[in-house]
Amino acid sequence: MASRCLLPAAGALMLMCFLPAAFVVLPGVQTPALRGAKAQGGASFANLSMASIATTTAAFGVAAAVVRSRSREGKTAAKYTTQTILPSLAWIKTGVRASELQPTELKALTLAGNDVLIGKTEAGALFCVGNLCPHIGTPMSEGADVIGDVIVCPLHGSSFKVTTGELIDWCVSPPIIGPLTGLIVDKKNLLIFECRQGGFLGSGEVEVLVDTNAKKAYEANYWKGLLDAQGKDDGTYY
Ligand code: FES
Known part of the structure; x- marks a missing residue:
């Protein structure tokens, strides 16, 4: 259940991270980052793309870890006794x-x-x-x-x-x-x-x-x- 709720959140997080990268690499899209990168030449442009991909990968890793830890918490711990239980x-x-x-x-x-x-x-x-x-x-x-x-x-x-x-x-x-x-x-x-x-x-x-x-x-x-x-x-x- 927790996993199901967290997956859309992880998707949204990834989208937020991918968006800047897409603007940088899509031809004809002029963002301040793109204009700055173009002004500094091809090397800076490539660095910016790599940074965006690295951020995305890190964010995806964090989201996956959160999903894993939440699903572990959701499992019911086995609690039982074999003692004689008196009526109450x-x-x-x-x-x-x-x-x-x-x-x-x-x-x-x-x-x-x-x-x-x-x-x-x-x-x-x-x-x-x-x-x-x-x-x-x-x-x-x-x-x-x-x-x-x-x-x-x-x-x-x-x-x-x-x-x-x-x-x-x-x-x-x-x-x-x-x-x-x-x-x-x-x-x-x-x-x-x-x-x-x-x-x-x-x-x-x-x-x-x-x-x-x-x-x-x-x-x-x-x-x-x-x-x-x-x-x-x-x-x-x-
Ligand atoms: S189940 Fe058989 S008599 Fe009630």
Whole structure:
């Protein structure tokens, strides 16, 4: 990006440097430099041209060095840890008021690296669950149904209680294929998050209690596995 911005600037710099040289060498163009050079003879004229070319080359070198150094600065430094990252819970505002949600309506959000789904049961009670189905990670927001206080995954029909995350049915559809896909993954409950309505007497935005270190912990685990596989960490991943 920085390189793209600097290239036109380098071009303009070169143009500014080449212009005097062009005026000196173009026949019929009478500049003060040209008139002076002509008056002093051919040797001075040649010296002037050489000086212009040398200035241009130097300017081009400087511009190229600036472009190289800027592109080096633009690269993201690799920063990672393989340490155990402890949870850090915090109430995060969602930007959504509970009154904006209708019963059975769902809204997907990413809060401090956590994929969550806030919604209302058929009776209008507010809830917040993980958006990714524990089967193979399909986003529930892509067509999940809320029936009573149960949410049903759109892909294989797994269903979970929204208040506790408890598994009710595991991979029931489509017939034969759904249950077969269910065999390859251990049954799990759905993640749930505490939520509340902020503001005076609950008139404000919906807030969700999330682990703000969740992304960092996930990445640390990833790096630990990667480095342990190469024999470069403490070997406790496997
Ligand atoms: S992805 Fe949700 S049940 Fe298979």
